[in-house]
Each structure stands twice: as C-alpha cells, then as structure tokens.
Amino acid sequence: AQSVTQLGSHVSVSEGALVLLRCNYSSSVPPYLFWYVQYPNQGLQLLLKYTSAATLVKGINGFEAEFKKSETSFHLTKPSAHMSDAAEYFCAVRTNTGNQFYFGTGTSLTVIP
Amino acid sequence: GAGVSQTPSNKVTEKGKYVELRCDPISGHTALYWYRQSLGQGPEFLIYFQGTGAADDSGLPNDRFFAVRPEGSVSTLKIQRTERGDSAVYLCASSLWAGGEETQYFGPGTRLLVL
Numbered sequence: 601a602q603s604v605t606q607l608g609s610h611v612s613v614s615e616g617a618l619v620l621l622r623c624n625y626s627s628s629v630p631p632y633l634f635w636y637v638q639y640p641n642q643g644l645q646l647l648l649k650y651t652s653a654a655t656l657v658k659g660i661n662g663f664e665a666e667f668k669k670s671e672t673s674f675h676l677t678k679p680s681a682h683m684s685d686a687a688e689y690f691c692a693v694r695t696n697t698g699n700q701f702y703f704g705t706g707t708s709l710t711v712i713p
Numbered sequence: 714g715a716g717v718s719q720t721p722s723n724k725v726t727e728k729g730k731y732v733e734l735r736c737d738p739i740s741g742h743t744a745l746y747w748y749r750q751s752l753g754q755g756p757e758f759l760i761y762f763q764g765t766g767a768a769d770d771s772g773l774p775n776d777r778f779f780a781v782r783p784e785g786s787v788s789t790l791k792i793q794r795t796e797r798g799d800s801a802v803y804l805c806a807s808s809l810w811a812g813g814e815e816t817q818y819f820g821p822g823t824r825l826l827v828l
Contacts, residue, residue, distance in 0.1 A: 609753075636819075643717065643804065643819035644756070690755050699769055701746075701817065703755030 602627045604693050606704035614712045619678040621707045623665075623691035626672060633674040634692040634701070635665055644690065650674060661685070686711045715739070717820035719805050725826045726795055734790040734823045738807030745788050746817060747780055748804040756804050762788060795827045 607622040636644040648659025655667040691704040748756035758772040782788040806817040
C-alpha cells in the first residue's frame with residue numbers, strides 16, 4: 601500500500617527565511633514522488649517530481665526536494681521565502697505499477713512580512 | 714484554452730438532487746482523472762480514464778457516483794441522490810499517458826455544496 605504523511609498542517613516562516621515542508625512516504629515498490637502547490641481557488645500546480653533519476657530535484661519558483669530512500673522522505677525546501685509562496689502544498693506518491701496518485705493532507709504555508 | 718477547465722466552478726444543490734460536473738482536459742491528453750478534495754484534506758482518487766474507458770474506478774465511494782468519457786475527451790462526473798457528505802471540491806486532471814513519469818495537470822475544480 602502507498603501513503604504519504606505530511607508533518608505539520610501549518611507552517612509559518614518569515615520572509616527571507618528557509619522553507620522546509622516535510623513529506624514521508626510508504627511504498628512497497630520504488631515510488632514516483634511529486635510536490636504540488638495550490639493557491640486559493642486554483643487548481644494544483646506541479647512544483648517538481650522525482651522519477652528515479654537524480655535524488656535532488658529542482659523545481660519551479662526556487663523550490664527543490666531531495667529523495668532519501670533510507671529515510672523514506674521527500675522534503676521540500678526553498679532557501680528564501682517570498683510572500684508569493686504563501687499557499688497550500690501537497691506531497692503525492694505514485695508507484696510505477698499503478699495509476700493512482702496518493703496525496704498527503706497538505707501543509708499550509710504562511711509567510712510573515 | 715491551454716489548461717484543464719471545469720464547469721461549473723460552483724454548484725449548490727439540495728439533498729437528493731442529481732448533479733453533473735464537467736471536465737474539459739488538455740487537448741490530446743488520453744488519461745483523465747477525477748479526484749475529490751474535502752476541506753482540510755488532500756485530493757482523493759475517484760476514477761481514471763484511459764481514452765473512453767474507465768480503467769480504474771476503485772475510488773468511487775458508492776454506486777451513486779458515475780463518470781463517463783464517451784469520446785475520449787470531455788468527461789462528466791455524475792452524482793445521483795446527493796447527500797450532504799458529498800460536499801467537496803471535485804478536481805479533474807489530465808495527462809498525456811498513464812505511465813510512471815506522467816505529469817497530471819489539474820483543473821481549478823468544481824466546488825459542490827449540498828444543502
């Protein structure tokens with residue numbers, strides 16, 4: 601069975617500070633991992649994805665995530681938060697044997713000026 | 714348009730009524746997914762189409778829910794005898810193919826409220 605756990609439903613950071621959003625997955629087979637961002641009243645937008653190539657994945661808007669198999673983690677980071685980063689972030693997992701995506705419950709990021 | 718579109722953006726209905734939610738995928742995308750997102754939760758898989766056929770409908774909660782994609786493009790999610798618990802945002806996503814590296818592109822969703 602596949603599942604995703606996002607630790608911290610709400611994260612607040614100061615503008616310019618490091619952003620760290622946590623995601624741990626469980627998967628019986630090598631997974632594909634994704635981070636999506638959702639702005640209010642908008643659809644989910646892909647930030648980045650891991651597909652078994654490089655373990656450090658760079659995405660849009662300065663975000664990156666590192667796949668750590670030993671920790672079953674895929675945490676999302678950004679060195680310096682911008683006000684425009686305030687949104688809901690979802691981690692998702694998909695196996696290479698199925699077509700279902702499993703999403704975490706999301707982390708709401710607040711950026712404090 | 715270039716993206717996935719969904720209509721209506723908002724739908725308010727009364728308990729027991731029938732509703733239809735429409736999804737227009739990105740042109741050329743063969744795979745189409747429906748998800749349900751309840752307040753404070755992540756999207757929950759409902760059904761997946763590859764072309765015209767429902768390849769996986771294991772996420773549909775019960776037989777009141779049904780979806781079609783008759784021509785392999787536009788899809789309609791149908792909910793019969795709506796219940797208050799059906800209130801949620803219904804998301805549609807499409808992708809070029811169903812494989813491990815596929816990227817799903819999401820629409821803005823339809824916000825359904827059952828009174």
